[in-house]
Amino acid sequence: MNEYIGKTVEEALAKASEELGTPVENLIYLVTDKTAGILKKKIIIEVYDLADIIEYAENYVLKVLDSLEIESTVKSKIDDEIVRITIDSTHNPILIGKNGKTLQALNEVVKLAVSNHFHKKFRILLDVNGYKDKKYYHLSKMARRFAHEVQKTKTTYTFDPMSADERRIIHNAISGMPNVRTESVGEGTHRQVQIIYVD
Secondary structure, three states, X not given: OEEEEEOOHHHHHHHHHHHHOOOHHHOEEEEEEEEEOOOOEEEEEEEEOHHHHHHHHHHHHHHHHHHOOOXXXXXXXXXXXXXXXXEEEOOHHHHHXXXXXXXXXXXXXXXXXXXXXXXXXXXXXEEEOOHHHHHHHHHHHHHHHHHHHHHHHOOOEEOOOOOHHHHXXXXXXXXXXXXXXXXXXXXXXXXXXXXXXXX
């Protein structure tokens, strides 16, 4: 985290952009002080990089799990602009929950906490000991199987509601297959993916 001072937010951001060699639109920052004296106005901003965001997210996860008295470790990596945090704990099945519901809820809480703190949305994906990777693999296989059924029967198939990251896996698995396309329907937690036949 670095601090930059200017008479306006724009001036402080321009200084940060020049020093860090990062376009203004890519800067992650918070205005921490706005003072206006008799002689001059001063704005102070704190500029963060992705490492700061990851550190905050990891600490938040550990704090939540510690409050639940669950011993755990976390490891993070950046993959395709997604912050992926893998948790390994003494109670992995409890953290995953039935059909991954507990993990999904924890993921939402962490995303909200990070977004509220930095006033910017980030793509954060929590996993517990490889659970998500295994689920993605099975979802991809299932999606292709149902896509072949739709190709034969020409009848639309609708999946049960699922999270955004899981819907993305379905879309990607079927992308490029002939005579089928995918579409997300519904709102919020009821959002579903459909596989639709195309002539």
